[in-house]
Amino acid sequence: MSRPRRKCARYSSPPKLHINELPQEIMYTIFDYLCIYSLREVSLTCRRWERLVSEYGATRFTLRIGRVRSDGNMSYADLRAREEAHLTEAAKMLDWTKRRYSKVNIDLLGEPFVTRQMNLVLSKLLVPSWLQQLVVLRVGLGKDLQTFAVKISKAVVKMGCLQELHLVHPANGLIRSHSFKELKVVNRSLHKLVLHVSLPEVIDCPNLRVLDIVSSLDVETIVGKQYIEHGGEEPYWKLKQLEELMIWHAAADDDDDRMMFSSRPHEQAISIGSIEKIEFYRHLKQLKKLYYHASIASSEVLQAICESCVQLKDLHLLYLASIGPNPLRHLSNL
Numbered sequence: 001m002s003r004p005r006r007k008c009a010r011y012s013s014p015p016k017l018h019i020n021e022l023p024q025e026i027m028y029t030i031f032d033y034l035c036i037y038s039l040r041e042v043s044l045t046c047r048r049w050e051r052l053v054s055e056y057g058a059t060r061f062t063l064r065i066g067r068v069r070s071d072g073n074m075s076y077a078d079l080r081a082r083e084e085a086h087l088t089e090a091a092k093m094l095d096w097t098k099r100r101y102s103k104v105n106i107d108l109l110g111e112p113f114v115t116r117q118m119n120l121v122l123s124k125l126l127v128p129s130w131l132q133q134l135v136v137l138r139v140g141l142g143k144d145l146q147t148f149a150v151k152i153s154k155a156v157v158k159m160g161c162l163q164e165l166h167l168v169h170p171a172n173g174l175i176r177s178h179s180f181k182e183l184k185v186v187n188r189s190l191h192k193l194v195l196h197v198s199l200p201e202v203i204d205c206p207n208l209r210v211l212d213i214v215s216s217l218d219v220e221t222i223v224g225k226q227y228i229e230h231g232g233e234e235p236y237w238k239l240k241q242l243e244e245l246m247i248w249h250a251a252a253d254d255d256d257d258r259m260m261f262s263s264r265p266h267e268q269a270i271s272i273g274s275i276e277k278i279e280f281y282r283h284l285k286q287l288k289k290l291y292y293h294a295s296i297a298s299s300e301v302l303q304a305i306c307e308s309c310v311q312l313k314d315l316h317l318l319y320l321a322s323i324g325p326n327p328l329r330h331l332s333n334l
Contacts, residue, residue: 031056062103065090087117094124102135126155140168149182163191169198203237210244224276249294278304289314296321306330
């Protein structure tokens with residue numbers, strides 16, 4: 001007796017989808033695998049693809065407004081004229097472009113500093129349409145940073161999507177740090193803040209998790225003094241929510257990454273492990289990564305780090321002054 005045949009379910013093949021019917025997100029994923037030359041060829045296919053590549057490029061690439069470099073034979077007057085023309089064209093581009101760039105790099109660290117044209121560029125960039133789309137902003141204005149500190153501070157508050165902010169202010173010759181009372185970093189979405197020499201008066205970013213500082217100033221002592229004078233409160237720099245902290249001394253030798261041990265007098269060790277520094281680390285209880293390449297860390301500072309930063313997973317110290325027979329015994333608290 002033959003068994004009845006089972007009917008096989010028939011699966012219809014999915015309908016074919018033309019590439020122009022693909023969602024914009026999928027097209028962007030495809031563009032991720034293309035080099036810049038292939039993207040240029042794709043943009044010449046049709047108007048729709050030209051628009052897609054234009055909008056995609058605004059999110060993938062960084063809009064950079066840099067200084068004009070001298071060829072060595074250019075006079076100061078010619079260089080200044082080219083700088084003025086360059087910034088004027090940049091301001092025009094910012095005014096008429098429809099590309100929604102999310103990453104902007106303003107790099108004008110060299111001479112000459114053309115304040116009037118730079119003010120024109122910032123007036124075009126720091127408008128509501130741009131402020132709501134910026135995700136990464138790097139500002140390197142050299143000496144002009146102090147001139148535009150108030151304008152930049154007011155703009156950062158209004159950037160609702162800002163994730164990463166770089167403020168760069170190198171000086172000519174020896175690197176010297178500056179603290180600008182007019183410069184305030186207040187933003188609710190900011191995740192990473194990079195300060196190279198420029199130090200703001202206020203940092204108030206509830207979502208801030210990563211702080212990278214290059215400075216010749218003793219940042220730990222400055223912030224630690226804030227905690228002591230205000231009973232653990234943070235009227236200026238709010239850092240208790242930090243998860244990653246990098247501190248680099250502007251004059252330090254970063255090529256030597258070895259931890260060094262040395263015997264030092266007790267009085268000198270107290271100056272290295274000051275009360276302010278210890279108080280500074282006692283409030284960073286959420287810290288998970290610490291890269292300390294500034295001054296020499298004392299045993300007291302190491303103890304404060306290990307006892308307070310109990311979530312610490314990654315610790316880098318450039319120099320460690322040993323006070324006592326076993327300065328690393330505190331690492332057992334981590």
